[in-house]
């Protein structure tokens with residue numbers, strides 16, 4: 001096996017060039033074999049095998065710096081930098097991350113996870129290099145999807161005036177997670193098509209040259225080609241900015257890329273190398289369904305069929321269904337996604353109401369201000385964005401939506417611990433960052449029915465509302481508790497003495513288990529579903545304080561600025577013996593791993609919470 005000879009960075013340079021195709025094939029089989037068991041970002045990694053090999057052959061790591069945009073395509077890079085043995089624990093708690101991590105390897109030069117950051121970070125590394133008189137290369141690898149993000153253009157604008165070498169590799173597979181969208185995607189498509197056209201022409205020239213008077217015909221065509229070239233010359237958009245454009249080059253042809261990277265190294269300014277790759281290459285199901293294999297759960301390597309198909313609805317499914325119903329009821333309802341029509345469940349809405357659906361690309365900031373414009377224009381926008389990606393649009397939420405008190409509904413998916421994607425993707429800040437904004441309403445459903453009810457309620461409010469719900473299975477318990485949503489009121493589920501649990505969203509399910517354990521220990525226990533995190537229901541807090549024992553505020557969010565802190569602000573002003581304990585995520589980042597395991601680690605699982613409450617009750621007795 002060629003892979004057996006790759007145990008450390010730069011070992012690839014010892015491989016005979018004739019063996020590169022065989023090595024690429026071994027890497028593909030390795031990735032398919034491992035990701036089929038652990039899950040992970042399959043399609044993007046299969047597409048970048050040769051590209052990564054060419055980069056590692058052309059540059060000297062760790063001195064040269066490669067920055068992987070998003071970082072979900074960095075598995076081959078991990079393999080080629082001595083991390084082969086860690087793939088069994090890919091994205092598992094304590095195991096190797098699915099993204100580049102500087103703490104994991106000195107060959108990972110910048111941590112990523114969110115898109116469109118690589119050019120800014122790369123430019124920073126270039127400037128740091130130049131100021132310190134260093135000579136290394138800096139290479140930012142960005143996908144065509146990530147090139148729809150505004151930050152990439154801010155960085156290109158800045159990089160255009162550079163007078164030293166900075167290499168940007170545009171990894172163009174004509175896909176974001178789903179189909180790529182917008183003007184830039186169309187522009188890149190034109191380059192690809194024109195390139196294919198020019199290739200065909202080369203074939204025609206060669207044939208014509210061999211026939212009588214063929215030379216003169218070829219000359220005529222060349223002239224026509226020049227005119228054509230003026231219209232569609234590859235990369236003029238970048239060239240006009242002052243950035244050198246090279247390519248396009250076949251991203252599965254290692255010798256061609258090696259030549260291109262040598263040329264790129266000689267450029268004395270910012271240079272874009274446009275590389276064409278195929279997402280999912282080498283695994284037929286992923287080639288046919290690139291969106292499905294973008295982020296894969298464990299699957300059968302023969303068929304690509306998931307090993308553990310889902311049998312229950314998740315919150316995204318519920319949101320998807322309710323959006324279709326709301327769209328039918330009210331034609332002013334419009335839906336916006338930032339490049340996640342599948343992840344957010346909006347594809348069905350798009351299929352039913354294509355004119356009222358907008359995929360704006362990986363552009364969360366724009367999505368929010370665009371929604372504000374739609375609201376001012378008289379429509380009812382619903383913006384569906386994952387909790388951690390919505391962090392991008394904080395100013396837009398304040399400046400464009402909330403100051404004007406506009407009726408924009410934020411469907412905040414993946415709120416809470418998301419699991420294997422780790423630090424960059426945990427949705428653990430939204431309750432804090434949203435609750436601190438005047439005019440904003442923040443809600444969280446306890447179960448699948450409540451998500452539907454909250455969506456309907458949110459659209460009836462003439463103000464900004466955020467509804468946050470977690471990744472994964474929608475809770476189907478507590479069905480019998482479905483009191484209508486009333487403005488800013490919590491929902492009483494069980495009322496007893498001793499202990500009172502005030503739980504937010506996903507934590508209501510945990511609270512049921514906490515309550516069971518507390519009652520088993522001989523205490524009474526109330527359970528209140530908070531429903532609103534902002535404004536908080538003060539009556540519920542007053543009721544909680546009447547318990548002489550412990551009140552526990554429970555949330556899947558950081559403690560700082562979260563629900564518990566808001567409760568405490570009021571709780572401490574009230575008379576009574578009761579004591580408040582906050583159960584939330586401590587002031588640290590939560591790494592990747594199984595969700596239940598992570599909750600246990602940080603002490604927000606049922607056993608930990610019940611144990612802490614019972615211990616405190618005993619101390620008080």
Ligand SMILES: Cc1ncc(C[n+]2csc(CCOP(=O)(O)OP(=O)(O)O)c2C)c(N)n1
Nearest residue numbers: 044113114115143144145146175176177339
């Ligand atoms: C700010 C932000 N929004 C959304 C995402 C989710 N996301 C991850 S990869 C991806 C598509 C990236 O497309 P591209 O850069 O072309 O890479 P490919 O997956 O095609 O390899 C998206 C939308 C993200 N990581 N960061």
Ligand SMILES: CC(=O)[C@@H](O)[C@H](O)COP(=O)(O)O
Nearest residue numbers: 070072113295343414421471
């Ligand atoms: C890399 C990235 O940001 C996305 O692919 C993300 O991993 C999707 O997460 P979900 O699997 O929760 O949709």
Ligand SMILES: [Mg+2]
Nearest residue numbers: 143144145175
């Ligand atoms: Mg792409």
